[in-house]
Amino acid sequence: MSQANTRPKPFLLPDYCKGCGRCVHVCVQGCISFTQEINPLTGMVPVTLDLAKCTGCGLCIEACPEPYGLKAMEAGESFELQDPATLFGARRSTAPEPVDIPGRVIPMPSSEPLVIKGTYAAALGALMAGCRHVFGYPITPSTEGAELMAKLLPKMDGFYLQAVSEVATVYHMYGCGGAGLPSLTFTSSPGLSLMLEGISYMIAAELPGVFIDIMRGGPGLGNIGPDQGDVKLACRGLGHGNTHAITLMPSTPQEMLDLTYLAFELSFKYRNPVMVMADGYLGQMTGKVKLPDHMVEPGLPAWGVYGDLNHRGNLNSSVFLDEATMETRNLKLFDKYEQMKSEARAECFQAEDAEILLVACNTPSRASKGAAQKLREQGARVGLFRPITIWPFPIEQLLPLLPRLKQIVVVEASKNQIEDELRLALSHAGITDPPPITHVQRYGGILPKENEVVAHVQNLLGRA
Amino acid sequence: MSDAFYGTFDRHNEGKGLKGHTTHYCAGCGHGLAHKYLAEAIDELGIQDQTVTVNPVGCAAFLHFYLDTGHSSTAHGRAAATAVGHKVANPDAMVVCYQGDGDLAAIGLAETIATAQLGLPITVLFINNAIYGMTGGQMAPTTLMGQITTTSPDGRDRLTGGPIRMAELIAQLDGPVYVERVALFSPAERKKAKRAIKKALLMQKERRGYAFVEVLAECPTHFKTTPEKAMEWVKEQMVPIYPLGVKKDANFEPWFEMPKPTFDPATFLKAVGASSEKPAGFCKGFPTHIHATDISLKLAGSGGDGAQTVAMLIAKAAINEGFDGTHIPAYGPESRGGTSYADVHVALEEVHNPASPNPDIFVAFNAPSLAKFGHTVRPGGTIIYDSAVAKDVKPVDPTVRVVGVPFTDIAAGLGKMVVKNIVALGALQAATEIFPQETLLATLRDTLKEKAALIPLNEKAFAMGAEAAREAMKK
Ligand code: SF4
Ligand code: SF4
């Protein structure tokens, strides 16, 4: 602090004064007064200073709300110096250009397969992908995943936080993902509905995060039976605005692990949330799960708002008031969505020579596999096309099968949600005359059964 | 002028012209002062590099125009939740939540309270100006009684609720270390405001906990008055409702610490119970006498019968033998009290459909289960049921073998009802020879390795179940 007799007096560039008068009222010496003159540059009416009686008490400076308003004039500065660049320095910021800190792939010793349920497998996939931050709100039938994480994370010096709601959960992920670290949540349908706002924000701010949705019967509170009624949310309704996210549809506990692992990779590659959608059956299903031969120690991306010097200049934001800027932002996202299409994946089972193609995801794809096999035994040429990504829909993988097909049968536990993705994809691919599409559907927490698929196809064949 | 401000406000209209050095706030707005004191405190504590501000929705949504720190702009009401994400991602970050009254005390109330009670060291600046500024002067949760706003045109009244006192509310929670309400209308109050903001940051820096500073701020625009009158209004109208001062100042020792995550394969494998040891195999081949490639089983009983445990043991045994195995429990309400059933598959290569609508083998622990699923067993299949509790078994397909074993009586004889399911497993083994005894016993021992004292009893139960099944089949 300066000595009393050398205390600096205030200085003001009138252009930076809004004339609020906060300074006027505190000066007992009456050095500062309102004027009537409108500053032509700002349209404001700045105050004027007459420092003859000024004691340098500093109260006016403390009262000024403008960062570049009243400032203390240090020794050597002069009133005449009016060039802000000289006065305040030309720097915008002294923060360095942020750099990427790369992650590390760590080889794993080989181990015997585990026998675990789907939600557990997904949890292990996340841990192996380097995720050490999990947030969630308990909701059946996804809770086991969160419970396992709460048990395992402390052993790996990670952190599980039970949030106050699904709404809070997704913003914990916004913060953690925004810092540049992998994060995960387990939820189930009503929980996903609550998270949609935040997912839209994450997409807009280009933040990674993996959402595992164990779908249950709806709408409303519905029940906890297995369902696929969230497919339209993941594919067409991730909150407001033009949003998309890669949506993975596992069908076995092994895939729960593999696709969750993949989800993290994709989430950081595209700086976008990734959805892993399973039905309640798959979440509970126990099966053989082989661990990958490596795990990941994540790095720290250049764009993260981590809270250190390297990342000080960064900003995560979804607010772009200027419409043109927001449109540019949208175009950037669309470009990314286009690139994501290269991630489309599908499994074909006995599909090469199929005349009837079942299309199904998650557990219904396994019932369909069983049905395809039974029908083959009866001499029908039935195959299965299983989208592993429902968005982007693996249309390129489907197109070569089309010429041979007489019928497509979509097997799903929702009202046309998977079928609509198929129809949209066909339409966008310019297929105007696809084979007839029929379906086997169950609703409300019930999955289509193998014998229902068999009966449906037998019926088609009888008619044909 | 504080170093924590950008040299030019490039994000404010690209820093062009006057906007490069002035804020977007109205003349006399309290936000500017709060920004300034925050910036000065950041300077004085030397924490600029670590600071991450979580920016709200409201007039201060553009905090990132001004402060030269990391910024995370979030949704309306979600600043506290976002801040927690940043803090646990980097415990060394200095996370500042900057929120208005609509954001913190209305739409974000749940997150506000939960985060305060969580108590992680986070600094919250709550700008209370009794109005929604950005959206154009609507009623806020902190709007005073009688105050006219665009959504309380006749003045706030009893039916629209009363002003909420956040500082007092937060102070009565256990989580926060420090809570104070300050104002900006006089040199003395501004001095306290600055001091409070610095202290709130210090509490975080010293890892003592969550700190909350409520700032009574002027919004001259929506008070529809001059900046001077706005200050008077805060002093005369707001302060009586929102008394200034320290609301909580606890003496928390520095406590906050989070370990650095580990990525050590050995730690991971141990935590998940993975082993590199190949389990011993006892099977000579796939049990093709039941099905060529894929055997389906169903086990059903009531909640406490242990059907799921046995189902799991069979799936595990299959995988230990190098086959594929799956187990789907019926879960949720249907597994509480009522029927609990499990579908199991054992496949040579891959289980296609893990459901068992027409099982090869069905184990029933009670009469209702037998009645429910007995007829679904495929021709030539096997039913094993508890003959101690299910009498008068209805005839099923004549090709289906039905083996009654008194699981309950045998378990009761052993003095432990819980081994009823292992009796059933023994019976299943003897009746179907799905796997050699040793396969199932090895899996059983492995599952019980943490409770080794129980192994002999379980082995006994298994053997007695098997013996009883052989007896029953002789008849
Ligand atoms: S420093 Fe004190 S005396 Fe000088 S102008 Fe400011 S308030 Fe008046
Ligand atoms: S306090 Fe600052 S902005 Fe307000 S009148 Fe004084 S110099 Fe101008």
Ligand code: SF4
């Ligand atoms: S509307 Fe009110 S709170 Fe918003 S900038 Fe203007 S004075 Fe400040």
